[in-house]
Amino acid sequence: MSLKSFAAKIFAKSIRKKIDLWAANPIDTQEKVFQELIATAQDTAFGEDHAFDDIACHDDFVKYVPIRDYEAIRPYVDRVVEGEENVLWPGKPLYFAKTSGTTSGSKYIPLTKESMPTHTTAARNAMLCYIAETGKADFVNGKMIFLQGSPEMTEQNGIKLGRLSGIVAHYVPNYLQKNRMPSWETNCIEDWETKVDAIIAETIDKDMRLISGIPPWVQMYFERLKAKSGKPVGELFKNFNLFIYGGVNYEPYRAKFEDLIGRRVDSIELFPASEGFFAFQDTQTEEGMLLLLDNGIFYEFIKADEFFDEKPKRLTIGLVEKGVNYVMIISTNAGLWGYNVGDTVMFTSTSPYRVVVSGRIKHFISAFGEHVIGKEVEQAMLEASAGTDIRIHEFTVAPQITPSDGLPYHEWFIEFEVAGGDLTAFAKALDASLQAQNSYYKDLITGKVLQPLRISKVAKGGFNDYMKSQGKLGGQNKIPRLANDRKLADQLPLI
Known part of the structure; x- marks a missing residue:
């Protein structure tokens, strides 16, 4: 066992204990997040408009803060885009993650100095939970590939703008930099087919052990690897044993992946979005992903079949049930308040709270x-x-x-x-x-x-x-x- 993998196992156990501590106290954990969010944003334009000074509990929050989608909160976001400070969150955000809007083109989702670390820490902790459970840490000794968007960004009124995956690329920890692929230059290629070919050229003869990305993109990478080498991916990368994915359901792709790889590999599902990192698969033996209750996000849930009622009931974490389809509403340390991300979830467990993504509130x-x-x-x-x-x-x-x-x-x-x-x-x-x-x-x-x-x-x-x-x-x-x-x-x- 290498020193690196030995250290990873020790660190993994430490992080797992911390996760288990807050997961065992979900209501208190969420109450602490709620109070911190309200207190921090009291003096913002949004906080003043919505009587944050008078909010002491969730019932008060429901009274003063309505549910909004992006279009409804956009007037505030536009003020931030124009350079105004202290609108949704103190100061200015570090970044805007550019994402697709549902009614009027692109959305600009703020990422603040408080919210940005939660994205990278959650991704790291997903891998550490896997190590703590399985004892498998050898992947830290080989090459890892993260298929993601270009890390190149533009700037508007002092705020950098880019795709979330590209922004996160700037935060890969130093201890992973030597193992990380593809190269920065290749990662900046915009055309996907050109980029895949360049990634193949860089990785085909490397000791790839961890591969991460959205399943259809990774499938294209695997197909071209197999066509170029004439070998299954699992034979080409003999030590490849961990696939990390998010964004879309893996199940429609699983059989094709196993055919391309030539064997089954372990996988970890993530539930990230520009608006926040919500959950990750913390165990290989239970269905669902651990909902991250201490990650700077306060959650509310509305039963999907009641969502379009005039005044649907907004439930906190202690009131949800297994097997019910809920619309997930978030308030975050990036300055999103009562925000409908559009995702629907079902709880597979309430001790701890684990979810599966059941779809979107609309087709x-x-x-x-x-x-x-x-x-x-x-x-x-x-x-x-x-x-x-x-x-x-x-x-x-x-x-x-x-x-x-x-x-x-x-x-x-x-x-x-x-x-x-x-x-x-x-x-x-x-x-x-x-x-x-x-x-x-x-x-x-x-x-x-x-x-x-x-x-x-x-x-x-x-x-x-x-x-x-x-x-x-x-x-x-x-x-x-x-x-x-x-x-x-x-x-x-x-x-």
Whole structure:
């Protein structure tokens, strides 16, 4: 055993004990976070507007602070973007993480000097919990690869702007720098296919032991490695035994991964977002990820089936139940208050509190991290069909993760009333509109992670036949505009 792996095991046990301490006292831990957040932000513009001086408990918070999504809190964010201080949090943020908005382009999520360390510490602790549980620490002696966005940033009014994964790249601890791949220069490559080729050139003959990234991106890396070397990834990297992922569900990719690797490897799931690092898989034996209750985030939960009620009940951690679908609401040390991130979670355990991500409060596609929502595809359909002879009866959209040829893509299943005109031009117009609305989707297209969307024609009556088969024909039932799987899509009759 190397000195490095020996030290990692000792450190891991120490961190695990600290985690277990707060995890065993969830209500007190969250109350402490709540009080610290309110006290720190009392004199900010938001705090003054929402009577933080009068907030002593959660009931007061509910009274004074409504639930908001990004568009609702945007007037405050815009003031910060313009350079104003002490708006949502004392001073100015260190960074803005640029992320995709649901209704009006990009969002600018603040990262403060208090919140930034929580992202890196959580990722580190996920690995340390794995070491503490399994005793496997040899990966610290080999090379590690983190497939992420470019670390290059711009600056606006004294605040640096970039993608979260690229910002985090600046915070890789010194003891991992020698092991970390790819090189800084390669990491700065914007075009994804070019970047993957450069990563392959740098890593193909290295002792890779830990690989981390969003599953579809890592899958492309593995496929090209295997094609170039003629060997399974597990034979190429004989000591590769740990895959760390987040952003999308791994299960649709697992069988393909095991085929590409040639064996099963351990995995750790993370639940990060620009708004905060919420949870990580802390054990290999239990379902779900440990909700991080001491990470500068105060959580509220609303039952998903009550979310659109006029006054849904906002629950704190001590009131949640297993197996219920909740919308997760956060208030953070980055200055987000009563903020709806859009994610829904279910608790798999309440001792300690572990969650699985059950989806989004709205229908969506995020098979590749793009977060495309119903409003965007409907707007694209309206824009693309305007001024044409094309008439649509019904449509839905699903991801095609494993096409028979080329890159993955979004597949639009359309039942036409009239399919006049040039459908190739129509598809291009749909794709252009979607890219204009959703910066994540645009990045995936321009980065050549996805190819432009494809249209499949549904037979006349196909959607009605499907709804009838599900016992949902008529009434208030509607065809989902999109889904993150192909359960509906694969049952539609095509022509």
